Amino acid sequence: MARPFRTSRGRLELRLESAEAQLLEQLCGDLLERLGEVDDRSTLDGDPVLGRLFPDGYRDDPAAADELRSLIQSDLREAKVSSATTVLATLAGLPDNGRASLSPEQAAAWLATLNDLRLALGTLLDITDDDDPRFDRSGQGDADPSGQGDPDAADDYDEVAMSVYLFLGWLQSNLVDALD
Amino acid sequence: MEAPGFRGHAAEAMAVPISATVAPERTVRPEQDEDVRPDRPWVTIVWNDPINLMTYVTYVFQQVFGYSKEKATKLMLDVHQKGKAVVSSGAREQMELDVSRLHAHGLWATLQQD
Numbered sequence: 478m479a480r481p482f483r484t485s486r487g488r489l490e491l492r493l494e495s496a497e498a499q500l501l502e503q504l505c506g507d508l509l510e511r512l513g514e515v516d517d518r519s520t521l522d523g524d525p526v527l528g529r530l531f532p533d534g535y536r537d538d539p540a541a542a543d544e545l546r547s548l549i550q551s552d553l554r555e556a557k558v559s560s561a562t563t564v565l566a567t568l569a570g571l572p573d574n575g576r577a578s579l580s581p582e583q584a585a586a587w588l589a590t591l592n593d594l595r596l597a598l599g600t601l602l603d604i605t606d607d608d609d610p611r612f613d614r615s616g617q618g619d620a621d622p623s624g625q626g627d628p629d630a631a632d633d634y635d636e637v638a639m640s641v642y643l644f645l646g647w648l649q650s651n652l653v654d655a656l657d
Numbered sequence: 658m659e660a661p662g663f664r665g666h667a668a669e670a671m672a673v674p675i676s677a678t679v680a681p682e683r684t685v686r687p688e689q690d691e692d693v694r695p696d697r698p699w700v701t702i703v704w705n706d707p708i709n710l711m712t713y714v715t716y717v718f719q720q721v722f723g724y725s726k727e728k729a730t731k732l733m734l735d736v737h738q739k740g741k742a743v744v745s746s747g748a749r750e751q752m753e754l755d756v757s758r759l760h761a762h763g764l765w766a767t768l769q770q771d
Contacts, residue, residue, distance in 0.1 A: 529765075534756045536767045549757040556761050592713065592763040599708035646710065653712045 481648055482655040489584050489655055491567070493575045500641065502568045504594050505561045511597065512561070515554045529600045530557065530593060557593055560586040584656060591649040598642045602635065697770050699752040701745045704765040705736050717762045718744060721755070746771065 481497070483490050493501070511526060521527045531550055533542040563586035571577055579587065703714075711733055718729035722745060735742035744766075745755050752768035759766035 530763070532760060532765055532767075534753065534760070534767055535769065537769070545753055545756070548753075549760070553757065553760055588713075589762065592709070596708055596763050604707045650710055650712060653710065653716050657712070657716060 480651055480655075482652045484655050489579045489581075491575075491577045491579055491587075493568075493571065495573075495575060497644070498568050498571055498575060500644070502565060504598075504641070504645075505565045505568070505590065508561050508590070508594060508597060509558060509565075512554055512558050515550070526597045526600045529596050557589070560589040561593070563587075564590045584652070588649065588652055588656070591645055591652065595642065595645045595649060598638060598645065602638055602642055604642070698746045699749045699768055700743045700771045701752045701755040701759070701766055701768050702741050703732070703736050703744050703759060704767070705740045706765045709764060711737060714764065717759070717764060721758050721762065743771075 479492055481492055483492075512530075515521070515527060515531065521531055531546070531553060533539075534545040534549070535542040563583055567577055567579065567583060567587070714736065715726070715729045715733045718724050718732055719726060722729075724732070732742045732744055744759075745752065749768070749770075756766045756768050
């Protein structure tokens with residue numbers, strides 16, 4: 478399988494299959510939608526995904542954590558939006574052969590967004606162990622958007638989501654190697 | 658959502674996540690009560706998490722702090738194996754800046770007085 482990222486003559490080259498580009502486009506759209514929900518602390522309470530994308534800066538001091546959040550959350554959100562928007566622009570501009578050269582700034586945006594996507598999806602999947610990504614969810618299905626009381630549908634969703642999660646990990650790992 | 662044939666990436670991708678057998682716990686530590694001696698430095702701590710890739714964490718330490726690959730790798734391994742690592746120390750404001758930069762890269766970072 479062709480590497481999605483490679484460095485050629487000092488330039489970072491991207492190469493994606495059209496299905497891969499379409500998937501990323503959809504995921505970035507979903508991410509931007511979630512980021513659009515972030516305005517103040519109240520939107521993060523009880524939301525594991527946003528809580529992971531915007532963690533507390535203090536563990537044992539909620540007041541200090543809130544104060545720091547008030548100082549940095551807006552910029553952090555803008556940075557994430559900017560990165561995802563940059564990735565979408567790259568995807569929208571991909572020619573039929575799926576190839577593009579990325580500037581250092583674009584590469585940084587891709588790296589940040591791939592990581593945000595993995596954090597979001599990994600949190601939804603309740604990833605807790607690197608050896609055992611579970612395709613069979615045990616328990617409540619509390620983070621299962623498709624769970625409408627149909628266990629088969631939930632299983633299918635998890636299997637697809639896990640495949641996407643692994644795909645994102647493969648992409649990101651490849652990008653880190655290319656930048657290293 | 659469609660995911661055509663991505664299973665093939667599994668083996669490669671799963672080789673690298675930084676592990677988290679122990680997630681950070683939100684516990685109040687009694688010894689932190691009222692000790693505000695100004696000479697105690699502040700530290701930035703990165704906590705283990707099950708999602709961030711080991712190579713990525715190393716890369717971020719190099720990018721954010723300008724650490725050598727060796728130092729960044731050692732810190733990443735400390736996070737991976739011990740559950741956390743102190744990655745920088747200094748004035749509180751600087752540590753808040755470090756934490757915000759690490760958050761921008763998706764790492765699970767907090768600051769506290771040492």
